[in-house]
Amino acid sequence: MEIDSGAFVEKARVALADPTLQHALKHIKHGFVEARARAAENLPGFESMRDHARDIKARTIANLADYLEQFEANVTSVGGHVHWARDAEEARRIVGDICRQAGARTVTKSKSMVTEEIELNAYLEAQGIVPVETDLGEYIIQLRKEKPSHIIAPVIHLSKAQVADTFHEHHAQYGFHERLTERGDMVREARSILRERFVAADVGITGANFLIAETGSAVVVTNEGNADLTASLPDTHIVVTGIEKLVPTLDDCHTLLRLLTRSATGQDITTYMSFFTGPRRGGDLSGPSAFHVVLVDNGRSDMIGTEFEEMLRCIRCGACLNHCPVYANIGGHAYGSVYPGPMGAVLTPSLSGIEKAGHLPNASTVCGRCEEVCPVRIPLPRMMRHWREREFERHLSPRGMRWGMGFWAVLTDHPRTYRIGLWIASRALRLIAWRGWISRLPLAGGGWTAFRDMRAPSGGTFQRQWRKRGGRR
Amino acid sequence: MKKPSESKGEVALFVTCLVDLMRPEVGFASASLIEAAGFEVVVPKGQSCCGQPNYNGGDRNAARRMAERTIALLQRYERVVVPSGSCAAMIKLHYPSLFDEADALFGKARALADKTQELTTFLAANGYVPAVKLAATRVTYHDSCSGLRELGIHDQPRALLRRIDGLRLVELSEPEVCCGFGGTFCIKYPDISNRMVSNKTADIAATGASVVAMGDVGCLMNIEGRLRREGSSVRACHVAELLAGTLETPGGN
Ligand code: SF4
Numbered sequence: 001m002e003i004d005s006g007a008f009v010e011k012a013r014v015a016l017a018d019p020t021l022q023h024a025l026k027h028i029k030h031g032f033v034e035a036r037a038r039a040a041e042n043l044p045g046f047e048s049m050r051d052h053a054r055d056i057k058a059r060t061i062a063n064l065a066d067y068l069e070q071f072e073a074n075v076t077s078v079g080g081h082v083h084w085a086r087d088a089e090e091a092r093r094i095v096g097d098i099c100r101q102a103g104a105r106t107v108t109k110s111k112s113m114v115t116e117e118i119e120l121n122a123y124l125e126a127q128g129i130v131p132v133e134t135d136l137g138e139y140i141i142q143l144r145k146e147k148p149s150h151i152i153a154p155v156i157h158l159s160k161a162q163v164a165d166t167f168h169e170h171h172a173q174y175g176f177h178e179r180l181t182e183r184g185d186m187v188r189e190a191r192s193i194l195r196e197r198f199v200a201a202d203v204g205i206t207g208a209n210f211l212i213a214e215t216g217s218a219v220v221v222t223n224e225g226n227a228d229l230t231a232s233l234p235d236t237h238i239v240v241t242g243i244e245k246l247v248p249t250l251d252d253c254h255t256l257l258r259l260l261t262r263s264a265t266g267q268d269i270t271t272y273m274s275f276f277t278g279p280r281r282g283g284d285l286s287g288p289s290a291f292h293v294v295l296v297d298n299g300r301s302d303m304i305g306t307e308f309e310e311m312l313r314c315i316r317c318g319a320c321l322n323h324c325p326v327y328a329n330i331g332g333h334a335y336g337s338v339y340p341g342p343m344g345a346v347l348t349p350s351l352s353g354i355e356k357a358g359h360l361p362n363a364s365t366v367c368g369r370c371e372e373v374c375p376v377r378i379p380l381p382r383m384m385r386h387w388r389e390r391e392f393e394r395h396l397s398p399r400g401m402r403w404g405m406g407f408w409a410v411l412t413d414h415p416r417t418y419r420i421g422l423w424i425a426s427r428a429l430r431l432i433a434w435r436g437w438i439s440r441l442p443l444a445g446g447g448w449t450a451f452r453d454m455r456a457p458s459g460g461t462f463q464r465q466w467r468k469r470g471g472r473r
Numbered sequence: 474m475k476k477p478s479e480s481k482g483e484v485a486l487f488v489t490c491l492v493d494l495m496r497p498e499v500g501f502a503s504a505s506l507i508e509a510a511g512f513e514v515v516v517p518k519g520q521s522c523c524g525q526p527n528y529n530g531g532d533r534n535a536a537r538r539m540a541e542r543t544i545a546l547l548q549r550y551e552r553v554v555v556p557s558g559s560c561a562a563m564i565k566l567h568y569p570s571l572f573d574e575a576d577a578l579f580g581k582a583r584a585l586a587d588k589t590q591e592l593t594t595f596l597a598a599n600g601y602v603p604a605v606k607l608a609a610t611r612v613t614y615h616d617s618c619s620g621l622r623e624l625g626i627h628d629q630p631r632a633l634l635r636r637i638d639g640l641r642l643v644e645l646s647e648p649e650v651c652c653g654f655g656g657t658f659c660i661k662y663p664d665i666s667n668r669m670v671s672n673k674t675a676d677i678a679a680t681g682a683s684v685v686a687m688g689d690v691g692c693l694m695n696i697e698g699r700l701r702r703e704g705s706s707v708r709a710c711h712v713a714e715l716l717a718g719t720l721e722t723p724g725g726n
Contacts, residue, residue: 012664325672326662365618367618367622369649369651388530388531389532392532397531405527405530408527408535412524415518422490425494426494447666448659450667451666451667451671452701455694455697455698455701457495457496461497462492462496465501471516472515472516
C-alpha cells in the first residue's frame with residue numbers, strides 16, 4: 001500500500017484552500033450525517049443492535065481461524081476455490097494467475113477497497129489486462145487517474161462540473177461529444193458505456209462487505225447493481241477481500257447489514273444486496289462457471305492479540321469519516337492513504353507500519369465523535385492514542401513535542417517548581433499582552449496566534465490568589 | 474464561607490492547569506457556586522496538571538506519574554469537583570486505565586474516579602439553583618467534546634443556564650462538533666484547527682447570541698481567541714462565570 005502521510009500538513013493546507021473541494025465536502029453533513037441520525041432514530045433498538053454487532057464481530061475475530069476454515073470448506077463444497085494471500089504481492093499474483101488462466105483481456109471490477117489497498121489495477125495493467133471500474137464513482141476517478149477520497153463515496157471530493165468535464169473529455173472516443181450537465185444524463189451516458197464493458201469482460205472482480213462462514217457466501221451491497229453484473233456476466237468471478245470480513249452466520253450478516261446501510265448513507269436498506277455462493281450450478285440460467293475467493297491478510301492477523309485487534313471489527317461503513325470534523329474540512333486525499341479519516345488513522349499504521357503513517361493518528365482532536373457513531377463500537381480515539389504511544393516509545397514523535405511534554409511532566413512532578421513556573425508564565429503573558437490581549441506568541445505558540453488572540457491572565461495564578469485571600473487548602 | 478455545622482460537607486476543588494494559569498476567574502466562580510450549593514470548598518495544596526497533554530501525546534509513563542500524584546493529593550477528600558469536562562473525564566475514565574488491575578493504584582484510581590465530578594454535573598445533582606439575574610441576554614452553549622461524549626454532560630449545564638433569570642438559551646446548529654482545540658492539535662495543525670474554530674464562530678454568529686458559554690477552558694481560549702481575532706463582540710465564557718454572575722466583573726485582582 002502506497003502511503004504518503006508525510007505530506008499531510010501541506011496537502012491539508014491545499015485542501016483547505018480549494019473552494020471546489022470545500023463545496024463538495026458540504027454534502028457530507030446533509031447527505032450522510034443527518035441521514036444517519038434520522039435512520040438511527042427511526043429504528044427502535046438501534047443502540048442495542050450496535051452492542052450485538054460488536055459482540056458478533058468480536059467473537060468472530062476471537063475465533064477467526066476456525067471460521068475461516070469453515071468458510072473455506074463451505075466455498076469448496078459448492079465448487080468454489082479459496083486462496084490465501086499473506087501480503088499484497090501474493091494477492092496480486094493470485095488474482096493475476098486466475099485472470100491469465102481465464103485468458104482475460106478485460107476485467108470488470110466492483111466495490112473493493114482491498115484491491116485499492118493491494119494496488120491491483122496497476123498490476124493488471126502491467127500484465128496487459130484492462131481493469132474497468134464499474135461503480136460510477138470508482139469509474140470517474142479511474143478516468144481521472146485519481147484515488148478514492150472516501151471509503152464509500154469515492155468521489156465525494158468532486159463537483160458535478162468536474163464530473164461533466166471528465167466525461168466530456170473521455171467519452172468522445174465512444175462517440176459522445178456533448179458536454180452533459182444533468183445528473184441523470186451523465187449517469188445514462190456512463191451506463192451505456194459500462195454496459196458494453198460488462199458484456200465484454202472475461203473476469204469480474206468484486207470485494208465483499210461480508211463473508212458468511214456457515215454458507216460460504218460473499219455478500220456485496222451496492223446502490224447501482226454493478227456488483228451483480230460484474231459477478232454474474234463474466235465466466236469467472238473473483239472475490240478479493242480481507243480476512244476480517246467474516247461473520248459466522250446468515251443471521252449475523254443480517255444484523256450487520258442493517259447497521260451498515262444506516263451508518264453509511266442513512267438508508268434502511270440499499271438497492272442491491274447480493275449473496276454470491278459458489279459458481280453456476282446445473283439448472284442455473286446464468287452466473288460464472290468459476291468462483292474464487294482471495295482472502296487477503298496483509299498485516300491483519302498481526303493485529304490479533306494487540307491493542308489494535310478491535311479495529312478488525314470495522315465494516316467499512318465510513319460513518320467515522322463522515323462525522324470526523326478533521327476529515328470534513330480536508331477530505332480524504334490529504335491523508336495520503338487508501339483508508340482515510342479515523343478508521344484509516346488506526347488501520348493504515350497497522351497495515352503499513354507507523355513509520356510511514358506518522359501524522360495519521362495525530363491529526364485528530366480525539367473529540368470522540370467517530371467512536372460515538374461507529375456501528376461496531378470501535379474505540380478509535382483510544383487506538384489513535386495507542387499509536388501515539390508507539391511513536392513516543394520509538395522516538396518518532398516530533399522532538400519539540402517530546403521536549404515540551406517531558407518538561408511539563410517534570411514541572412508538574414514538583415509542586416514548588418510548578419507553582420513558580422506557572423507564576424512566571426502568568427507574569428510573562430501579562431507582560432507581552434497589550435490591553436489584556438496577546439496577538440503574537442513566540443515558538444510553538446505561533447501556531448496559536450497565527451489565527452487567534454489570547455486573553456492574558458488577569459492576575460496571578462488561581463492557587464496563589466486563593467491563598468492570598470485566605471481560602472482553605 | 475459557611476460554618477461546618479450548616480455545610481453539606483467538604484469539596485476539594487481541582488482547578489486544572491488552564492484555570493490556574495489562564496482563567497483564575499473560573500476557579501473563583503466555581504468555588505462560589507460550590508459554596509452556594511451548600512458545601513465547603515478546599516483547594517488542596519500542591520495540585521498541578523491532570524496529565525491529559527502527556528496522555529494524549531503518547532507519553533503514557535509521564536501521564537501515569539501525574540495520575541499517581543493527583544491520586545495521592547486528592548484521595549483523602551470525600552468529593553472532588555473539577556470545572557472541566559475533559560480533566561474530569563481524565564480522572565474518571567482514563568486514570569483507572571493507566572494501571573494494571575492487580576496494581577494497588579488501580580483501586581485508588583477507581584476510588585478517586587467514583588468521587589470525582591465535573592462542576593455542572595455536581596451542581597445539578599445537588600439541586601443548585603442559580604441566584605443571578607441578567608438583563609435579557611441571548612446565550613448559546615458549545616458542548617466540549619470530552620465532557621459530552623465521555624461523561625454525558627449535555628442537559629446539566631443547559632438546565633442550569635435556563636434557570637438564570639433573563640437568560641435565553643439558543644442552540645447552535647452543531648453544538649456537538651469539535652471547536653478544533655484538541656490540546657496540542659491546535660498547535661501542531663494550526664490551519665485545520667483554524668478552520669474548525671472558524672466554523673464554530675460562524676455557527677455562534679448565526680445564533681445571534683451575545684454570549685457563548687462552555688465547560689472547558691481549552692475550548693474557551695480557542696473560541697474566545699478566534700472571536701476576538703475576527704473582531705466579534707460575542708463574549709465567550711465558562712458556564713461557571715455565567716452562573717456565578719461574575720462575567721462582567723471577573724474574580725481577578
Ligand atoms: S471504524 Fe466503525 S465507523 Fe469507521 S468505517 Fe469502520 S465500522 Fe464504520
